[in-house]
Amino acid sequence: MNTLSNMNIDELEEILSKLKKDLAEVEEERIFILGQTGLHVPGGTVKQYEAEVHNLRERIEETEKTLQGKKTEKTAFVGRYVCTCMKVTLKDLEEGIHNGARTFKDLHLKTHCGSKCGTCVDNIKKIVQDTVDKKPNE
Numbered sequence: 001m002n003t004l005s006n007m008n009i010d011e012l013e014e015i016l017s018k019l020k021k022d023l024a025e026v027e028e029e030r031i032f033i034l035g036q037t038g039l040h041v042p043g044g045t046v047k048q049y050e051a052e053v054h055n056l057r058e059r060i061e062e063t064e065k066t067l068q069g070k071k072t073e074k075t076a077f078v079g080r081y082v083c084t085c086m087k088v089t090l091k092d093l094e095e096g097i098h099n100g101a102r103t104f105k106d107l108h109l110k111t112h113c114g115s116k117c118g119t120c121v122d123n124i125k126k127i128v129q130d131t132v133d134k135k136p137n138e
Contacts, residue, residue, distance in 0.1 A: 004066040008130045012067040019063060023056040070130070082124060085116035093124065097131050104128055 004012065030049040034041055082090055088111045096110045104125045108114055114121040 008133050009070050016063045019060045083113035083120040086112045088113040
């Protein structure tokens with residue numbers, strides 16, 4: 001399985017949704033089992049539920065932080081230049097991808113991004129990866 005940092009926004013949102021669903025199911029089951037009157041529940045069972053709930057909450061928190069970071073990365077460029085030297089915006093890159101660009105090289109040929117100082121290249125490659133990965137194969 002991919003590490004969270006290698007996933008795109010859609011994949012992270014899907015994982016987060018599943019984790020939250022799993023947590024709700026575990027908590028519901030825990031309330032049902034532990035709420036049974038007259039039923040002896042071993043201490044180990046209680047600890048198991050507590051550990052599982054704790055683990056799920058930690059994974060949800062980690063996924064939410066990673067997702068927020070990815071969203072912040074993407075919105076950091078909205079309305080601003082991704083490549084300052086060539087005055088290329090996020091919208092320019094997204095239009096290039098919409099029109100068939102699938103790699104940094106494709107975008108470079110269309111927009112000349114990354115052709116002067118090169119400091120934007122890693123960011124542009126990340127944007128291409130995140131945008132192209134979430135599009136269905138054409």
